[in-house]
Amino acid sequence: MRFESMTEAIGNTPLVRIDPAVHGLHNIDLYAKMELLNPFGSLKDRAAWNMVRPLLTQAVESGDTVVELSSGNTAKALAVIAGMHGLTFKSVTNRMKVAEIKDLLLLLGAEIDELPGQAECLDPTDTDDPLTRMYHRLAGSSGGYLHTDQYFNELNVDAHLNGTGPEILKDLDGRVPDYFIACVGTAGSSTGVAAVLRQHNPDVRVVGLVAHKSDFIPGIRTIDEVHEVGLFDPDVYDTVETITADDAIDGLLTLVRRCGTLAGPTGGGAYQGAVRHLRGVDAQLTERRTAVFIVCDRVESYMSYLRERRPELFGRPPRRNSVRTVTDADVRQAATVDVAEAERWIAERRGLVVDLRSPFAYQALHIDGSINIVDELFAELLHGGLPFGRRQPVLLVCPVGEKSARYAALLTRMGHPDVRSLDGGIIAWRDAGAELVRD
Amino acid sequence: MPLHLAPQIDPTLRSALDETVLLTQLADAMGSPLGVVLPQQLAENVTAFRSVFSDHRLSGQIYYAHKANRSSALVRELAATDAGIDVASLAELQHAVGAGFVPQRIMATGPKNEEFLWLCARTGVTVSADSIGELAALATLVRDWSLPRVRVMARLSGFTSTGVQFNSRRSRFGVSAAAVGEVLDVIEKHVEALDLVGVAFHLDTIGLPEKAVALEGCLGALDECRRRGLRPWSVDIGGGFGVNYLADGAQWEQYTSALTEAVLGRRAPLTWNGHGYGLRAEGGHVRGSLNLYPAHRPVSGPAYLDRLLGTAAPEQRRPLGTLLLDNMYDLLVEPGRALLDQCGLVLASVLEVRDEANGDTIVRLDCNARDVSLEEHGVLMDPVVVHRTTPAAPGPAAVYLFGNLCLEADLITRRRVFLPSRPRPGDLLAFVNTAGYLMDFSATHALRQPIGRKVALYRDDGGWRWCLDEQYWPVHHRAEAP
Ligand SMILES: Cc1ncc(COP(=O)(O)O)c(C=O)c1O
Numbered sequence: 005m006r007f008e009s010m011t012e013a014i015g016n017t018p019l020v021r022i023d024p025a026v027h028g029l030h031n032i033d034l035y036a037k038m039e040l041l042n043p044f045g046s047l048k049d050r051a052a053w054n055m056v057r058p059l060l061t062q063a064v065e066s067g068d069t070v071v072e073l074s075s076g077n078t079a080k081a082l083a084v085i086a087g088m089h090g091l092t093f094k095s096v097t098n099r100m101k102v103a104e105i106k107d108l109l110l111l112l113g114a115e116i117d118e119l120p121g122q123a124e125c126l127d128p129t130d131t132d133d134p135l136t137r138m139y140h141r142l143a144g145s146s147g148g149y150l151h152t153d154q155y156f157n158e159l160n161v162d163a164h165l166n167g168t169g170p171e172i173l174k175d176l177d178g179r180v181p182d183y184f185i186a187c188v189g190t191a192g193s194s195t196g197v198a199a200v201l202r203q204h205n206p207d208v209r210v211v212g213l214v215a216h217k218s219d220f221i222p223g224i225r226t227i228d229e230v231h232e233v234g235l236f237d238p239d240v241y242d243t244v245e246t247i248t249a250d251d252a253i254d255g256l257l258t259l260v261r262r263c264g265t266l267a268g269p270t271g272g273g274a275y276q277g278a279v280r281h282l283r284g285v286d287a288q289l290t291e292r293r294t295a296v297f298i299v300c301d302r303v304e305s306y307m308s309y310l311r312e313r314r315p316e317l318f319g320r321p322p323r324r325n326s327v328r329t330v331t332d333a334d335v336r337q338a339a340t341v342d343v344a345e346a347e348r349w350i351a352e353r354r355g356l357v358v359d360l361r362s363p364f365a366y367q368a369l370h371i372d373g374s375i376n377i378v379d380e381l382f383a384e385l386l387h388g389g390l391p392f393g394r395r396q397p398v399l400l401v402c403p404v405g406e407k408s409a410r411y412a413a414l415l416t417r418m419g420h421p422d423v424r425s426l427d428g429g430i431i432a433w434r435d436a437g438a439e440l441v442r443d
Numbered sequence: 444m445p446l447h448l449a450p451q452i453d454p455t456l457r458s459a460l461d462e463t464v465l466l467t468q469l470a471d472a473m474g475s476p477l478g479v480v481l482p483q484q485l486a487e488n489v490t491a492f493r494s495v496f497s498d499h500r501l502s503g504q505i506y507y508a509h510k511a512n513r514s515s516a517l518v519r520e521l522a523a524t525d526a527g528i529d530v531a532s533l534a535e536l537q538h539a540v541g542a543g544f545v546p547q548r549i550m551a552t553g554p555k556n557e558e559f560l561w562l563c564a565r566t567g568v569t570v571s572a573d574s575i576g577e578l579a580a581l582a583t584l585v586r587d588w589s590l591p592r593v594r595v596m597a598r599l600s601g602f603t604s605t606g607v608q609f610n611s612r613r614s615r616f617g618v619s620a621a622a623v624g625e626v627l628d629v630i631e632k633h634v635e636a637l638d639l640v641g642v643a644f645h646l647d648t649i650g651l652p653e654k655a656v657a658l659e660g661c662l663g664a665l666d667e668c669r670r671r672g673l674r675p676w677s678v679d680i681g682g683g684f685g686v687n688y689l690a691d692g693a694q695w696e697q698y699t700s701a702l703t704e705a706v707l708g709r710r711a712p713l714t715w716n717g718h719g720y721g722l723r724a725e726g727g728h729v730r731g732s733l734n735l736y737p738a739h740r741p742v743s744g745p746a747y748l749d750r751l752l753g754t755a756a757p758e759q760r761r762p763l764g765t766l767l768l769d770n771m772y773d774l775l776v777e778p779g780r781a782l783l784d785q786c787g788l789v790l791a792s793v794l795e796v797r798d799e800a801n802g803d804t805i806v807r808l809d810c811n812a813r814d815v816s817l818e819e820h821g822v823l824m825d826p827v828v829v830h831r832t833t834p835a836a837p838g839p840a841a842v843y844l845f846g847n848l849c850l851e852a853d854l855i856t857r858r859r860v861f862l863p864s865r866p867r868p869g870d871l872l873a874f875v876n877t878a879g880y881l882m883d884f885s886a887t888h889a890l891r892q893p894i895g896r897k898v899a900l901y902r903d904d905g906g907w908r909w910c911l912d913e914q915y916w917p918v919h920h921r922a923e924a925p
């Protein structure tokens with residue numbers, strides 16, 4: 005395979021059979037359309053490229069900014085494509101909830117505009133949805149934008165009508181699968197693929213999956229939000245079912261751990277939703293059937309999402325010298341000094357004063373002669389052992405004297421014989437009128 | 444299937460509601476509508492906020508945003524706690540002083556006229572200044588009248604973030620954070636008149652990220668103060684902590700889903716004239732956004748403050764609460780709605796219950812949409828029926844609630860309400876948890892109708908007692924058991 009440009013690598017993704025030992029269906033062959041293997045990482049590469057391509061020459065000529073309301077994969081693909089053609093990309097969003105995706109977009113050079121949160125006091129003049137607000141903004145500007153408008157753009161559907169759908173048919177030797185299951189974001193992929201499959205066999209059953217109402221699954225809509233989507237037509241689907249974030253993660257774990265497929269949450273959700281739907285059918289079947297679902301993107305961008313919802317998956321062995329292992333009894337044993345005594349101790353230059361507050365706060369005001377090691381860093385250092393000698397006397401300072409007492413206790417336990425904590429912390433120091441400096 | 448939106452009712456409010464004989468007697472004697480406030484609950488809410496402060500080891504003050512309710516009983520009971528009060532008008536300031544607040548516990552916010560500024564300066568309350576002009580006017584007053592130096596806060600707005608741009612709705616109030624230098628110039632110029640004690644913001648949003656940007660922006664502004672040798676020690680993060688109005692999140696979800704379907708014409712309308720609460724159908728799709736208070740808000744009030752303090756500052760990446768503490772700053776908050784959670788209810792008499800030919804049932808109430816302004820504030824929450832005897836019919840009743848004004852628009856709520864049981868004329872509807880903004884914020888004398896009276900209900904000697912709101916003082920414990 006030899007290409008002139010990465011965009012040529014979009015599409016022609018494999019259709020891979022899921023091992024029946026994993027899904028447990030007896031009479032159904034379940035295939036995954038591996039859209040995660042697209043060059044920029046997702047199914048949305050197809051739509052992004054298909055929507056931008058016809059307008060590219062014009063946009064490059066006038067130096068337009070590409071804009072889209074997107075919180076993830078479309079933004080990612082558009083950012084890459086814009087960059088390849090010397091254009092800027094701006095993503096407008098009110099749902100950018102996954103930190104890695106944000107960082108990746110910034111890395112790709114995208115600008116991100118977060119729309120304001122809901123007003124606490126009702127403002128009756130504020131009746132617009134994000135999309136309408138974005139249209140207003142574009143209409144108010146004097147041009148200079150290429151708006152791909154994925155929620156309403158038929159080219160989004162066409163990308164799958166001409167690409168994803170026919171590819172599935174070809175890989176099944178022209179046979180239409182009996183079931184097609186896909187998550188719905190803009191509805192572009194499910195609508196396009198369903199149209200192709202229906203042309204060849206009107207009996208195909210199409211299952212649309214959306215997130216359960218109170219759940220957030222990045223990339224797809226909830227059961228209510230889906231009605232805001234311009235491309236969404238309920239008649240495309242024989243049934244629209246909901247999946248929870250838990251379903252999505254369970255499915256994701258099956259795909260990544262047992263199927264060699266590094267799928268993101270919606271891939272997992274599609275798998276889980278497919279198996280759930282098909283399990284009911286499977287028992288009544290007497291002949292073999294085929295089902296296809298879509299794996300939209302990759303797992304790597306969702307680590308924080310997974311960590312937040314399933315911290316136990318990331319359980320690491322406990323580290324040594326952790327301040328969390330200090331007991332209240334240990335803390336009561338730790339040596340403390342009050343402000344007057346501390347002032348004398350410092351004036352006589354008896355040892356090292358370590359201020360555990362943030363660098364910003366330290367730089368604003370601190371005790372003269374102290375050094376700053378913010379608590380997180382100090383904790384990190386202590387995992388490796390004592391960061392100063394045992395003969396080096398130390399006075400620890402924090403805001404109210406609690407953290408410093410815990411660290412004093414920990415240092416004592418680690419064998420340091422001469423460490424103390426400022427009682428009442430720097431707030432007591434300030435309140436006593438003791439000197440604070442700023443360099 | 445009835446679509447209930449049952450209110451969250453905590454034990455104290457529940458126990459007051461159970462006093463049906465007392466409530467009907469009060470409504471008979473005082474007329475409808477009748478505001479009922481529960482001052483002692485306010486003191487409990489202060490304690491709940493305080494415990495978030497102590498969990499984060501923060502000192503500072505809780506200023507009750509008086510604008511949320513005109514009641515005297517609430518303000519007087521609050522004066523008996525250690526909380527402060529946020530006054531936004533001359534009359535509110537007079538009220539607070541008369542209720543027992545010393546100036547050190549009062550913060551004046553909002554746009555101010557000269558008389559208000561003068562009384563602030565004369566009494567020595569802290570002035571949270573909205574603009575540079577206000578600071579200059581205050582300095583002039585202090586000089587012309589030879590008044591003592593006034594403690595001032597500078598309210599900032601228009602905070603910017605790096606990387607991701609968090610857009611906030613434009614605010615009418617505050618000085619742009621980028622112009623903090625100009626504020627400090629004015630302060631330094633009038634150093635004998637103005638004593639800068641901190642910086643402030645109030646953002647009308649439920650979004651934590653925007654507040655995190657603003658709070659970190661305040662830390663930056665305070666650093667600029669320190670660079671110039673000024674020593675303000677406070678950050679005031681305003682109000683907007685919110686209330687959870689509904690008992691059951693599933694009901695809220697069912698209701699809003701059903702509303703979407705109704706707007707799309709997939710089910711019978713749930714509202715008068717098919718009103719969509721901000722949603723509309725265009726070509727088979729829903730447009731607009733749900734213009735309603737998020738009535739089911741599991742993280743609200745003190746829990747929301749806790750969440751905010753635990754949120755990492757976008758730039759310094761350390762929890763905001765830790766950064767405040769690191770910098771030795773006091774945290775000031777101005778909750779209105781959240782401090783009045785569970786602090787009162789509005790009673791309205793049922794005048795008529797009528798079945799229309801088209802199948803609708805109308806309940807006409809002796810109050811109007813200004814007396815219990817659920818609709819204006821976008822709060823969807825069912826009233827509780829207080830029956831004098833028995834329900835008029837078994838099972839839930841789907842009704843529209845009409846007000847007593849001769850206005851087509853005078854619906855207490857445009858929503859068809861599923862009451863748990865059908866009321867009879869003379870029964871009461873209790874709109875619970877309405878003390879914050881929903882009781883008297885908008886009440887008017889339209890049609891020369893009186894504004895509803897208000898009573899304070901309080902527990903004393905093991906039972907519920909009551910008095911007129913203006914008669915209430917915290918020293919009612921006459922019958923304390925020996
Ligand atoms: C992760 C993920 N899964 C699924 C989808 C759904 O695809 P479509 O927009 O074609 O409905 C999207 C679309 O944004 C997505 O980002």
Ligand SMILES: Cc1ncc(COP(=O)(O)O)c(C=O)c1O
Nearest residue numbers: 508645682683684777778779780
């Ligand atoms: C400056 C200021 N502080 C506090 C509040 C109280 O807000 P809430 O009642 O939402 O807590 C308001 C409300 O408008 C305000 O403008």
